[in-house]
Amino acid sequence: MPMPTEERVSQLVAELVERRGFDLEGVALSAAGTAHTKLVVTVDSDGSPDLDAVAELSSEISQTLDDAGDFGETPYLLEITTPGIDRPLTALRHWQRAQGRKVKIVLRPGAESPEEKGKTTFEARVGVATESDVALVLGGKRKPHRVTVPLADIQSAVVQVEFNPPGAAELELAGGVAPGRPKPGAQEETATEDEATESDSLTEGIVE
Template structure:
């Protein structure tokens, strides 16, 4: 029996994810093993304005596992379900990503021909995310030594990817960004989290909806 597509799984889980107060950021399917012994790994990526905790993720994981079992799209193929929040290196592609990334450091790549925010600057640079208003995002450049705020149209940005902060930003730098979005960790805490291998928050569940393992 062929496995369901990622589009099909997105349709199956989207309603439950939304009712739990999350946005569905993606669904990924991969396989391990060969032929009859193959096992599917289903990764459901969710996020919300208020962040998330492992208890809530675990409850959602159980509900999603039950939903997938009821749909029976995997047939006899065993699957491992993982419900997780976006990783640190996630790209910012829609407005809600920018709002939730406020205070984070990002690597910006501008579209060809777009004006650089600093005279003579590069079209790829690191900045701290500020407020997003009417299609324009405030970015803080200069780091701790020379923090200053500029404005860049989202239409001029080809790619923006969140970066790991291995040390806290300067107070003025964070002030210019408007602080950290509610429910999000303070910049500079990633190093400690990475050492405990707890990033991002995730829960895995076996093909039985009653079993759940917090990673």
């Protein structure tokens, strides 16, 4: 029996994800050895994901997929996960949740650069984002200043991992960190590792 498509799985789980207060960020299917298939469902929310809610969502998705019967007799490994720190920003909610974080930005060809030397690739700290534009803090700790860039001018933006905390002035210009999100800096890596370990223990398992 052929495996369901990622689009089909997304349709099956989207309502369950939304009901639990999450946004569905992606579904990925891949072979996990010769015995089973790996299914990764990526979800996100405004605050730090509640592990109990993630575990309950995992059970609900497993039951829904079993009831639908799309996998037939093929066992699958289900993993519910959250986006990594260095995920691309492709929707307004991504920008809003990345407030206070440093991102690497690539402008679209022909877009006016806010950098003094006209660079089209640069790093900035994310400020308040709206449907049309985003505030960016340039200059780092030494010369922080805020500019506004149309979202339509940005070709790509990827959050950067930081090992040192940002300067107080640049973080203030950014409007602080989005509520419920980890602060950039030295403690971020440890917090992320802890969260990933707990998430794995709750959400992975072979469903047969």
